[in-house]
Amino acid sequence: MTTPIQQENPFTKELFIFDLDGTLARSKTAMDSEMDTLLSQLLEKHHVAVIGGGWFPVFKRQLLDNLTCPESYLERLHLMPTSSSRYLRYKNGEWETMYALELTVEERKLIADTFEQAFKTVGYVHPEKTYGELIEDRGTQITFSALGQEAPIELKEAWSGSALDRRQEIVNVMKPLLPEFEIKLPGTTSIDITRKGVDKGYGVEQLHERLGIPINQMVFVGDALYPGGNDEPVKRTGIEAIPVKDVEETKTRIRTWLENMG
Numbered sequence: 001m002t003t004p005i006q007q008e009n010p011f012t013k014e015l016f017i018f019d020l021d022g023t024l025a026r027s028k029t030a031m032d033s034e035m036d037t038l039l040s041q042l043l044e045k046h047h048v049a050v051i052g053g054g055w056f057p058v059f060k061r062q063l064l065d066n067l068t069c070p071e072s073y074l075e076r077l078h079l080m081p082t083s084s085s086r087y088l089r090y091k092n093g094e095w096e097t098m099y100a101l102e103l104t105v106e107e108r109k110l111i112a113d114t115f116e117q118a119f120k121t122v123g124y125v126h127p128e129k130t131y132g133e134l135i136e137d138r139g140t141q142i143t144f145s146a147l148g149q150e151a152p153i154e155l156k157e158a159w160s161g162s163a164l165d166r167r168q169e170i171v172n173v174m175k176p177l178l179p180e181f182e183i184k185l186p187g188t189t190s191i192d193i194t195r196k197g198v199d200k201g202y203g204v205e206q207l208h209e210r211l212g213i214p215i216n217q218m219v220f221v222g223d224a225l226y227p228g229g230n231d232e233p234v235k236r237t238g239i240e241a242i243p244v245k246d247v248e249e250t251k252t253r254i255r256t257w258l259e260n261m262g
């Protein structure tokens, strides 16, 4: 007797959660029209949440500006930018903040000062040519981008992991100085700092509590579920977590679900 292929039960899922960068859209790029169609079909009857590292303006540029579903579907779309330190829903024609774990002025100053201190301690020198801001205050998250926020992706990829990439050393100095904060290395050139305990797992827990949807009725899709990846924290919630290597694999996944929904 052959062992049947393990089927997930897509019919029963109430909430589909996706990472944004590298999962719904290529890094720093707008979601394409194929993904728009698939997400729109999913949103017709299901709740969809997007938990990403970027802040809301990035969600707007990458996701919302390219999502063409009827406006009424947006009521089922849940946005969690900056690693779910903010949660927005579409109500009365606009995106309303459900919660925002803003950093205080003192916390922001402490983080900025600690960056400077860490750069000095490890002898880190900023590149001569940078693109846009190096340290960006996103309200609920402070993000350092070594080459600047607007650096071309090819340059970032070349820098990442090279001898110039000293993020790990910088973070090693910062961690003991900022025990109340979460310090992460997402993407190719960034360091993200949020309040401790705020990660994508927190987002899943918040969706569970606020929507009353059981964790086993949710599924999470992300390109960084590997150990140390910024999607990995969702695993502690026990959610069904599906790793994808790129946007195309996410599309295949959604297509399969849609086909099996009848």
Ligand SMILES: [Mg+2]
Binding pocket: 019, 020, 021, 022, 023, 222, 223, 224
């Ligand atoms: Mg990603």
